[in-house]
Amino acid sequence: MLSKNETNNNSPLKFRIGDALWRNVFRKDSSQKESIFSILKKVPLFKGMSKPEINEFDKIIHRRKYKENETIFYEGEPGVGMYIVQEGAIAIYKNTGELEKEELAKLSAGEFFGELALLDESPRSASAIALEDTRILGLFRPDLLDLIDRKPRLGNKFLFQLAMLIGERLKHTNEELQTLWSKFEDSKVIT
């Protein structure tokens, strides 16, 4: 005999099929949506954005799955946009010789790469490869430009965060350059 709960779940069958179809075809799984929200919330580029604002980005974000060792993009190809690791791991590497490559970074869930391609179409400065079966979220320039056109306030918020991030990196690079320069000067004095 069916329990009360099971009976409720089984009848009417037609409704359940329709509901499942509606959920699968027309609506995104709410748990998946929630996990994307929690991932994006942690990314500095979406800092200070409300849930409806992040949902606007969710509408233009592409979900992609990559198998282990599958290349996401190659060095030298025109850049189209940035990726955020949702699940799995990514390696960023640069070709140093014909068959040699140097690993620049390893990225895991919540980390992002390729954000400079949101600004221009210049060639990718490094390649990205999936180290294991990986899910990533892609945000691309055409969609971002379209969002800026339609929702300038939200677009500005994002661009401001992007500018802050690039500024931070520039500051960090300047500091490193200064350290290296002083080391170089010191070595000149010693020799």
Added chain:
Amino acid sequence: MTSPITSLTVNYTPKAVKKIAIWAGALLLFVALLIILPPLKSVMSSLVIALFVTMLLNPVVDFFENRGIDRLLAVVLVLMVIVFLMVLGVKFFAPVVSHEIEQMSAGLQNQSPEEMTLKFQERLGKAVPLLRNPLIQAKTKEQLDALLQKSLSLIVQLFSAVMDMVMLGFITFFFLKDGRRMKKAVVRWVPNRYFEMALIILHKTERQLGKYLRGQLLVAIIVGAMSVAALYLLHIRYYFFIGTMAGLANMIPYFGPVVGAVPAMIIALMDYGSFGPVTAVAVAFASIQLFENIFISPFIVSRSVELHPLTVIIVILIGGQLLDIFGMLLAVPVASILKVSVKELYWGFKNYRIFA
């Protein structure tokens, strides 16, 4: 002894089998499309037209969204404004056009096509004595009869096209509202290796084509208005109807201006019976074309989708064969989509090292 078949056996790896299956599937899909598409000609043309209308209206919807209005509301608003403008147009211009059409149909009812042809031949014979030759007259009559029959069937086609308008509005509504989601769903099926390339090609094609179509429409409106004004000043009957049609036909390169000018010239000849007004109409249309080619098109229509004149003529002929007048109207924009897509695909294959 081993059989020759065994020696021919190829070791199929799962990857190779998968590849063969994909190619076989693609081939089957292509054959299925070839079988399915011809009967779905009208649905396909509705979809293509809705796509073009969406490209024309999208910037307007985006403009409202930019002002903080919800997209759904913006789409409803834009479509309502268009319906309102159409109603307004019907209210103000319909009396003029319907009067013209009534006159035309009354003319058709009073006289059979044969009578009209005879009358026209008589006028033509008076104006050009050479055309009184019975052999030439018989040939002209044959051609004119065919032309008249064609123009009658064209009117029927136009009416059925009006019936399709509601359907078109419905499809356009969903394209405008959910176009972005639809595009995302399509791109989702593209394999990872081609994904970025597909995305950028789709975006560039859409942008260039949208610009081209909006430019073409603006040029058509300007040429239409100028034609109506010129015909009105020259006292040509049905000036509004013929002028509007000339504006629309202007979207068909090379053939369009001729299609627009010829009816006006025939009416001028039938009404006045001399070549003076016909020449005036021809000069007016030629001036409008000259003005359009020198001052309007270079500044409005995007040059990126320019096609070779021979290509234009061939695609218009193919379009005409497939979908009659609508095919001729759609031929150049569809060929432009193909040209821009091929150009961008070439760019993509070169830059994304697909075959490397």
